[in-house]
Amino acid sequence: MSATPVHPHQRQEDDCSRVLTHLNDYIDHQLSPELCEELEAHLAQCDNCRVVFDTLNKTLYLVHQLRETPSELPETVAYRLFAVMNLQQFYPKKKR
Amino acid sequence: MTGIEIDLDIYPDEAALLAGLKRGDPEACACMIKQYAPRVYAIAIRMVNDRDEAEEVLQETFISACKNINKFEGRSALGTWLHRIATNAALMHLRKRKNREVSLDAPVEMHGGDDVYREVQDWAFSPDDHAMNSETRDMLEKAISELPETLRTVFILREIEGYSTEETANILGISVSAAKVRLHRARLRLRQSLSPYFTQPA
Numbered sequence: 116m117s118a119t120p121v122h123p124h125q126r127q128e129d130d131c132s133r134v135l136t137h138l139n140d141y142i143d144h145q146l147s148p149e150l151c152e153e154l155e156a157h158l159a160q161c162d163n164c165r166v167v168f169d170t171l172n173k174t175l176y177l178v179h180q181l182r183e184t185p186s187e188l189p190e191t192v193a194y195r196l197f198a199v200m201n202l203q204q205f206y207p208k209k210k211r
Numbered sequence: 212m213t214g215i216e217i218d219l220d221i222y223p224d225e226a227a228l229l230a231g232l233k234r235g236d237p238e239a240c241a242c243m244i245k246q247y248a249p250r251v252y253a254i255a256i257r258m259v260n261d262r263d264e265a266e267e268v269l270q271e272t273f274i275s276a277c278k279n280i281n282k283f284e285g286r287s288a289l290g291t292w293l294h295r296i297a298t299n300a301a302l303m304h305l306r307k308r309k310n311r312e313v314s315l316d317a318p319v320e321m322h323g324g325d326d327v328y329r330e331v332q333d334w335a336f337s338p339d340d341h342a343m344n345s346e347t348r349d350m351l352e353k354a355i356s357e358l359p360e361t362l363r364t365v366f367i368l369r370e371i372e373g374y375s376t377e378e379t380a381n382i383l384g385i386s387v388s389a390a391k392v393r394l395h396r397a398r399l400r401l402r403q404s405l406s407p408y409f410t411q412p413a
Contacts, residue, residue, distance in 0.1 A: 186253035
């Protein structure tokens with residue numbers, strides 16, 4: 116019995132699927148050198164996968180920006196927290 | 212956080228603040244809250260996705276911290292310790308309501324379901340010239356809040372709180388491989404959600 120021929124498009128999709136499975140390990144520097152090489156070779160010739168990789172990196176860049184962004188506590192939430200901790204004297208402004 | 216009138220200079224550094232907390236100084240507790248409550252609240256909102264429950268998590272965190280301050284050995288920073296208490300409190304809330312949602316321990320399929328790779332248009336966005344404005348921040352927070360709980364918790368702990376994959380798995384009581392799978396899917400889903408926002412119209 117002869118092997119079933121694989122259509123070039125199917126092979127490309129298989130390559131993409133395989134590469135994308137490893138993308139997160141690649142981003143986290145947890146991929147073996149051999150797989151890194153294979154993935155980089157694929158990214159160099161596959162526009163779609165390269166876009167996924169680039170936009171995934173941009174996504175993580177934005178998320179990591181959230182770490183640096185100052186957080187805010189609504190005044191009413193702060194006031195209730197001070198009240199529940201019996202620290203109202205440190206929160207002199209009248210709040211609901 | 213505005214409107215709270217406490218002079219943080221009473222305690223020049225964390226060691227002095229910690230000493231005040233261990234003495235039971237109410238000023239120290241107020242300073243700790245002023246300094247750390249905004250970030251604790253932010254973690255709580257992201258984790259539980261509900262403002263009322265997040266406020267409960269916030270209160271539980273500082274009540275627990277003050278009660279257990281003598282157990283804090285200073286091996287990590289005070290902020291790290293508070294974040295861990297807040298994370299555990301938030302997870303308790305999520306577990307309590309797991310009847311209404313998917314279990315935290317439910318398996319997540321690696322393949323199948325949605326196609327997280329389908330958006331392949333590049334973004335009109337460059338990290339070099341992008342400053343985080345409130346519109347981007349709101350859009351990002353919304354996209355994170357819309358991740359399914361199993362993916363959201365892993366994603367927040369790993370990408371925002373900065374825990375390692377191993378620590379994230381440990382906090383959630385799941386295997387490292389399950390944490391990796393969830394992180395993988397969460398990142399791709401978030402990318403998918405943000406794509407329409409950053410893709411230039413043709």
